[in-house]
Amino acid sequence: MIAIWKYHKIPVLFFIASCILYLWFAYSITRLQTAQLLILYVALFVFAYKIIKSSGFNFRLLVVFSIIFRLLFLFAIPNLSQDFYRFIWDGQMILSGLNPYLSTPDFQMEQGILTNFPNQVELHNGMGSLSASHFTNYPPINQLCFVLANLFPGTSILSSVIGLRLIIIAADIGTLYFGKKLLERLKLPSNKIFWYILNPFIIIELTGNLHFEGVMIFFLVWSLYVLHIGKWKWAAVIMAFSISVKLIPLMLLPLFFGYFKKDVKFKEPDAINGELSKSKVTVNNLLKLIVFYAITGLTSILLFIPFFSMEFITNYTKTVGLWFGNFEFNASIYYLTRSIGYAITGYNEIAIIGKILPIISILIILGFTFFKQNDSIAKLISSMLLVLTLYLFLSTTVHPWYIATLVFFSVFTNYKYPLVWSIVIVLSYLAYSNTENSENLWIIALEYTIVFSVFIWEVFSKKSQLSKLASN
Template sequence: MMPKQDKTAVFAAGFIFFAGISATGLLIPRHHGWMLLFAYFSAFFAYIWLCKSEIKLTHLLAIGVTARLILFLGLPSLSDDLYRFIWDGALLREGFSPYAGLPAEYLSLGIPGVDQKLYDQLNSQPYYSVYPPLNQLLFWISTTIGTTWLTQANLLRCFFLMADLGSVYFLRQLLSHQKNHSVIGWFFLNPLLILEATGNIHFEGLVVFFILLGLYTLEKNRTISSGIGFGLAAATKLLPLIFLPAILMKKWLKEGATVTIVAGLVVSISLIPFVNSALLSGMQSSLGLYFQKFEFNASVYFLLREAGFWFRGYNIIGTLGPTLSVLTLLGVLGLALNGQRRKWPLSKTMLFSLSLYLLLATTVHPWYILPLIALGLLSGFYYPIVWSLMIFVTYFGYQEAGFELSTLWIVLEYGVVLSTFAIELIRSHEKST
């Protein structure tokens, strides 16, 4: 039985945790940077406290579910992506393709729910929709059933809450050799996961569930089910496709090929309802902008961009973005080969592959790192936990008039994360020798 003093400390940590999550996700405007960071860092401090306490698994789950349900009380305050979700869902509900035109082209058609009020909330007015078909299905469900923005948001949040609980189940199965259930707390109570998935409704939470489904079924030699899991992950966000080389080489020809083929079929089938020239041209246009125009919280890219300014006198993102994409592909293939040669667990190869992608990317939003948290816990690496703390400094750049983040914050973020990664890598190498 836990001593009374320890119980008091846990109750205090729980109170700070709920207060920090509530303040960060509901109460503090995004441009109030110092207040936001204080609330988030407080929640993170309580998160560490709770995970290091001897708490029953059921209590950990209750705390995590409660924190998520609190966020159901309001619309996302840290992200306005929700409004594009509602926009796309309303178009689908009325029989229009969200890929066929720009938002402004639909505004004058008198489509129910697609109005000026919603249009004014969009952060992507000049861009075609880039959200994959599985996302669009959930958008359609939420706008078909929900009648207000909040009910539509909460319907989507229900999917993410269930996905997080499903992720806990697969994590427990994959880590069944560990008797200490605190690793579940490190995942389920992670403030970034709670705020960015359930709170801000970013689909990486769903991606985590499908990735863990794919890993668990692959471990059980259910290759078709595994292919479906990884395929659904890629149908939600295309990024999980970078894991296929590791899967193919880890299981070699028969099993790896089956998973890869099935995953490809799942992604292809999900695209069938939308395949037309508008889809291809619209997504090509938006993806081209992503790799050649967008830049946010990058590491290697920002260093090379500064070199470009020095030698060329202008921003070289137009050539640097695609070049880094090619280097990422080559690096992922190299990691897959090295992982096979060194007999790494598949989760470790996937962890390093995704980390490489994020280090070379031109855009790294906080929610992009959510899959790293689960893969890190499976592989025994905790630098993704550290990153989930440090990446929140990017919110310090939001101002009422726009976004401007000092380079010092980015240097601090990546300096801490890469130092933690280096220490863990050295320790893991020492253990293996």
């Protein structure tokens, strides 16, 4: 301990200051206290930067800091999100022998109070009317996490919160482990992982607010690492686990086409008919791609089977579809197109725009699949980052925790705009500063002006650098 203080005074001082701010953030701040929220958030980013830089990227020291920061939140009830009430509710539904996909909380409350369902009324009231009136959209591995959290000793809401938090902290430690190993495999500095692990946004949104993007990212990086070392069948299984936490990785699956066809070669012209014939490597790799997709799909289906019914399919697809056609929050391009729709028709055209924007997203994914060389893990991650970014730019709803995956992918690239976005996205919480929870579009415009500016500058500056290298 004395040696740590002797050689690392500055990072330790910033660590202590950060601990105080995190405790303040976890146990005192509400999302209505916007001024304090913004000041603490920005201060934590400054301190995190100072800790990383002044420590000389001392790996062990930073690992200890990152774990302690998370443990500070252990006994805190989330103060910026109420989603955790629904997580606990779904877990209790399963433990009560009920399928959480077949009834809404509102319907369940109409059936009466269950004796083996702790805190049923409090959970229903806490999750809010929007969540309570809709079917759950959380995939099966996520549901398993909810069940495990409710098995944590105790019957209070806090005991379940502690269970949820321990799972997310364990996932972050797993991400640290496999993220470091993958960076080393890619011959990148392993300490880059701390731009994710020590990022205050990640700590607050995942550990603090209990969002399971962290668990999804853990399985995702594990899958990419296993794929990189050649165990592609296991990579497919683990990828299915990632999808079964959050569905987002589904949209990234087409990008693997370029990775599996990376060894495509052609033989010399056939001596008899002069035609080119594909090598066996091409056929083998395409077969691998098909098997990879098959294993991922089959594993995902098997994970859903315990909940399967025709009613489940109807409820689940309907709920997922609502995110494109009904909900809107912190959007960018969608808000611009919505304003144009208002000017032309006088109405909110989300029903139409919400169908067009996903089609554009699909075209973007296909473009990156067939016209981008994703022939290495590094290039694959870069494409994943850009595809997911453009998808979020086109989305009708962008809650802060949605960009956690972008922050993670940025660690493996030279792009910094996800880190900038992780700072300015706190502005979206200003929508909760009024009783109507209405957004100030000028604030949203400020957020996206900053993000778009950095994004465009980075993307086009890198293209110009590559063209210069090509010309030389």
